[in-house]
Amino acid sequence: xKSNLKNVFNYTLIKISLIxxxxxxxxxxxxxxxxxxxxxxxxxxLGSGADQEARELMRIKLGLNQSIEIQYINYLKNxxxxxxxxxLSNQEPVIEIIRNALPATIELGLFSILVAxxxxxxxxxxxxxxxxxxxxxxxxxxxxxxxxxxPFWGAMMMQLIFSVILRVLPIGGRFPIAENLDxxxxxxILDSIxxxxxxxxxxxxxxxxxxxxxxxxxxxxxxxRSLRLNLEKAYKSDYVDAxxxxxxxEKNILINYAFPNALIPIFTITGFAIASLAGGALLIEVTxxxxxxxxxxxxxxxxxxxxxxxGIVIVTSIIIISINLLIDIMIAFFDPRIKY
Amino acid sequence: MHKxxxxxxxxxxxxxxxxILSQYACKKKINTSQNITIASSGKIESLDPARASTxxxxxxxxxxxxxxxGLSNEGELIPKLAKSKPIFSKDKLKIFIxxxxxxxxxxGTPFDSSSMKFTIERFQNIGTLNYxxxxxxxxxxxxxxxxxxxxxxxxxxxxxxxxTSINLTAISPTFYKDHFDKFLNNNFIGTGEYKLxxxxxxxxxxxxxxxxxxxxxxxxxINFIGxxxxxxxxxxxxxxxxxxxxxxxxDDTLRxxxxxxxxxxxxxxxxxxxxxxxxxxxxxxxxxxxxxxIRLAIAKSxxxxxxxxxxxxxxxxxxxxxxxxxxxxxxxxxxxDFDPKESKRIFxxxxxxxxxxxxxxxTYRSNVPTDKLIAFYWQQSVKAQMKDCFSISINGVESTTxxxxxxxxxxxxxxxxxTGAYSDPEAYLSPLLSCDKFIENHCLKGEAVFSGSFWAxxxxxxxxxxxxxxxxxxxxxxxxxxENLASKSLPYIPIWxxxxxxxxxxxxxxxxxxxxxxxxxxxxxKNEK
Numbered sequence: 001x002k003s004n005l006k007n008v009f010n011y012t013l014i015k016i017s018l019i020x021x022x023x024x025x026x027x028x029x030x031x032x033x034x035x036x037x038x039x040x041x042x043x044x045x046l047g048s049g050a051d052q053e054a055r056e057l058m059r060i061k062l063g064l065n066q067s068i069e070i071q072y073i074n075y076l077k078n079x080x081x082x083x084x085x086x087x088l089s090n091q092e093p094v095i096e097i098i099r100n101a102l103p104a105t106i107e108l109g110l111f112s113i114l115v116a117x118x119x120x121x122x123x124x125x126x127x128x129x130x131x132x133x134x135x136x137x138x139x140x141x142x143x144x145x146x147x148x149x150x151p152f153w154g155a156m157m158m159q160l161i162f163s164v165i166l167r168v169l170p171i172g173g174r175f176p177i178a179e180n181l182d183x184x185x186x187x188x189i190l191d192s193i194x195x196x197x198x199x200x201x202x203x204x205x206x207x208x209x210x211x212x213x214x215x216x217x218x219x220x221x222x223x224x225r226s227l228r229l230n231l232e233k234a235y236k237s238d239y240v241d242a243x244x245x246x247x248x249x250e251k252n253i254l255i256n257y258a259f260p261n262a263l264i265p266i267f268t269i270t271g272f273a274i275a276s277l278a279g280g281a282l283l284i285e286v287t288x289x290x291x292x293x294x295x296x297x298x299x300x301x302x303x304x305x306x307x308x309x310x311g312i313v314i315v316t317s318i319i320i321i322s323i324n325l326l327i328d329i330m331i332a333f334f335d336p337r338i339k340y
Numbered sequence: 341m342h343k344x345x346x347x348x349x350x351x352x353x354x355x356x357x358x359x360i361l362s363q364y365a366c367k368k369k370i371n372t373s374q375n376i377t378i379a380s381s382g383k384i385e386s387l388d389p390a391r392a393s394t395x396x397x398x399x400x401x402x403x404x405x406x407x408x409x410g411l412s413n414e415g416e417l418i419p420k421l422a423k424s425k426p427i428f429s430k431d432k433l434k435i436f437i438x439x440x441x442x443x444x445x446x447x448g449t450p451f452d453s454s455s456m457k458f459t460i461e462r463f464q465n466i467g468t469l470n471y472x473x474x475x476x477x478x479x480x481x482x483x484x485x486x487x488x489x490x491x492x493x494x495x496x497x498x499x500x501x502x503x504t505s506i507n508l509t510a511i512s513p514t515f516y517k518d519h520f521d522k523f524l525n526n527n528f529i530g531t532g533e534y535k536l537x538x539x540x541x542x543x544x545x546x547x548x549x550x551x552x553x554x555x556x557x558x559x560x561x562i563n564f565i566g567x568x569x570x571x572x573x574x575x576x577x578x579x580x581x582x583x584x585x586x587x588x589x590x591d592d593t594l595r596x597x598x599x600x601x602x603x604x605x606x607x608x609x610x611x612x613x614x615x616x617x618x619x620x621x622x623x624x625x626x627x628x629x630x631x632x633x634i635r636l637a638i639a640k641s642x643x644x645x646x647x648x649x650x651x652x653x654x655x656x657x658x659x660x661x662x663x664x665x666x667x668x669x670x671x672x673x674x675x676x677d678f679d680p681k682e683s684k685r686i687f688x689x690x691x692x693x694x695x696x697x698x699x700x701x702x703t704y705r706s707n708v709p710t711d712k713l714i715a716f717y718w719q720q721s722v723k724a725q726m727k728d729c730f731s732i733s734i735n736g737v738e739s740t741t742x743x744x745x746x747x748x749x750x751x752x753x754x755x756x757x758x759t760g761a762y763s764d765p766e767a768y769l770s771p772l773l774s775c776d777k778f779i780e781n782h783c784l785k786g787e788a789v790f791s792g793s794f795w796a797x798x799x800x801x802x803x804x805x806x807x808x809x810x811x812x813x814x815x816x817x818x819x820x821x822x823e824n825l826a827s828k829s830l831p832y833i834p835i836w837x838x839x840x841x842x843x844x845x846x847x848x849x850x851x852x853x854x855x856x857x858x859x860x861x862x863x864x865x866k867n868e869k
Contacts, residue, residue, distance in 0.1 A: 052776075171581055172572045
């Protein structure tokens with residue numbers, strides 16, 4: 001046990017030491033890709049009607065008149081000092097913009113994962129228990145649909161059904177227009193609980209419902225498929241056979257034997273799900289006008305706001321790398337079969 | 341079997357209960373505001389007049405602040421913070437503006453000439469669009485609290501139009517003292533009919549300014565909300581989650597649907613005077629478009645009526661001018677009309693047709709849905725009527741990329757649009773036609789390069805200069821002469837003009853606009869639903 005802990009510790013150290021290299025590669029790639037991409041932030045800021053003099057002045061003001069090499073060196077220097085620079089379009093510190101938008105994305109992400117688990121796990125289990133029967137086919141169809149449905153279309157359908165036809169949920173935004181919540185953490189649900197404000201809590205939940213249901217449904221296929229496969233594998237294992245022969249009932253076998261073992265590979269998949277969440281969230285945030293990081297990223301790309309795009313990509317990468325690292329450590333810690 | 345049926349019934353019952361409960365609960369939550377909720381596309385990055393550059397920020401700043409002058413629906417200058425119309429010195433290098441007295445900013449400090457001087461100088465210092473002003477204004481004097489004197493570098497009659505610019509909305513020097521050289525994005529202290537109550541990029545709340553010097557707003561306040569997608573915007577309006585829908589960029593199919601609802605009296609629709617011009621820019625410095633006859637033949641192949649009917653469902657007006665009608669009083673200058681026979685005759689005369697087909701690469705902004713349809717219908721119309729002489733190949737490129745590449749002369753022809761930075765014919769002509777450096781008719785440096793036409797004319801430059809020292813009808817005639825020259829040389833082909841549109845629910849009064857296409861928020865009135 002002690003030796004395994006030491007191995008896990010060494011493995012963690014190696015993984016952590018690789019993070020700066022990962023980040024350097026990502027930040028360099030995004031820097032180069034943005035400069036190669038056509039378009040100019042000056043046009044996005046001044047519009048096409050500005051004269052050459054105004055353009056040049058703006059270029060100097062934003063430091064874009066310097067050579068790419070100098071821009072790159074300055075960018076890396078700033079990164080080492082944890083300075084993501086200022087947004088080119090509104091001159092606000094990138095870190096501030098990210099700080100304001102990140103809680104909305106995390107809130108949406110967390111609830112979407114919860115929805116995905118709530119939909120995916122029962123579907124996977126029902127499918128397995130009714131193998132090759134009606135419910136299995138239904139569960140498979142739902143699972144495959146969640147992969148196949150384009151997020152923007154899914155989002156629009158949800159809006160059409162729940163907002164336009166049934167009129168039960170708000171079509172977009174993060175909080176009721178008429179209400180005001182003095183947010184301290186940026187997480188509206190948490191804030192409303194901390195402030196004991198039921199109206200704000202209801203408002204935040206209502207606004208979160210549609211985007212998180214949509215994104216959660218789109219991610220649920222990953223969970224239903226993986227649970228089905230891993231649970232099936234677990235049920236075929238010796239320890240489940242042994243438990244069955246000892247007369248342990250089905251419910252106990254599921255809870256105490258099959259499910260915990262099936263969960264370990266799902267941890268790994270959760271890492272992938274979070275990465276795909278970042279991609280899926282973009283379209284969901286845009287469609288539902290959810291003021292999160294993905295929406296900021298889309299706007300920053302359209303405006304060719306180099307600093308903001310770089311900042312968002314780096315922060316998102318850090319989050320994804322950290323979560324994956326955490327999952328790796330957890331798996332290493334909980335699964336004695338895994339050796340490092 | 342019984343168990344299954346029983347289970348189904350329970351599930352159905354739960355679903356129904358959840359639906360009823362959520363409907364009951366949510367009806368309470370969705371749009372319960374006493375304010376009027378206006379939805380528009382996109383978000384507001386900044387409420388700083390020095391940074392404002394989008395129609396949406398102009399709309400808000402117009403409600404929160406006042407400029408020296410406004411523009412009537414007839415295009416006339418209306419004094420707002422100024423007491424009377426500007427008076428020019430004999431040499432036209434000084435403008436005397438008398439200011440209203442007893443006006444207070446939202447922070448309680450008084451408005452006077454020094455605050456106007458602060459506003460203008462701050463815009464000159466940090467304004468994103470300060471290039472529209474910097475070459476014109478030399479200095480500003482404030483001999484008394486009620487008198488502002490603007491010294492000009494050269495005679496400039498367009499300065500009148502510039503004084504209506506939302507970018508010059510008066511701001512409180514006391515409040516902005518630490519922001520003379522930097523933007524203040526999330527707050528605003530001006531003199532307007534509304535005060536800013538709450539600001540986020542997505543939602544802004546305005547409450548009536550009880551100490552406003554002019555007519556007070558008719559409503560209890562405004563919620564201004566931004567949605568990112570047209571479908572969300574449309575859905576929010578149709579489901580009555582918002583009271584007013586305001587957008588000139590909403591998809592034409594949705595505009596048409598809303599127009600039909602208006603005709604059935606389900607909603608109310610209104611529009612501003614057309615202020616946005618869509619046009620095709622032709623690269624005149626390279627063959628074959630350096631040939632004026634080819635440009636004429638191309639211009640005559642454009643079926644504006646077809647495009648208007650098919651793309652905008654006849655909801656936009658065809659344009660045969662680069663200046664919106666409101667700014668030129670009459671329609672004396674006109675671009676060539678659609679005439680496919682004449683177009684073919686010219687192409688034939690220039691050695692095309694009968695096996696030698698001129699192919700025009702036409703670029704459109706892929707992120708502007710109407711541009712794609714314009715390009716498509718023009719392409720198909722040409723294919724149907726003159727395929728033996730002329731063809732069009734269309735190519736979509738994202739707008740930011742197009743703007744970057746325009747000055748590099750990459751696109752032989754490109755569909756663009758333009759709204760003047762201020763309400764003056766010059767604000768439409770100069771950004772398209774003026775040129776600082778040119779050889780014969782080829783512009784090497786200047787606005788015509790950035791508009792992708794590369795067309796220049798010595799006479800046009802001369803007329804621009806002459807117009808600066810003129811006023812009124814004489815000046816307008818000079819500018820129309822410039823437009824006339826452009827209509828003969830055809831560096832651009834106007835397509836249509838667009839209006840700012842607004843739709844309101846039946847329980848809201850019909851929206852109205854001022855001459856600059858800005859909605860009059862204070863006129864909106866909410867009746868009982």
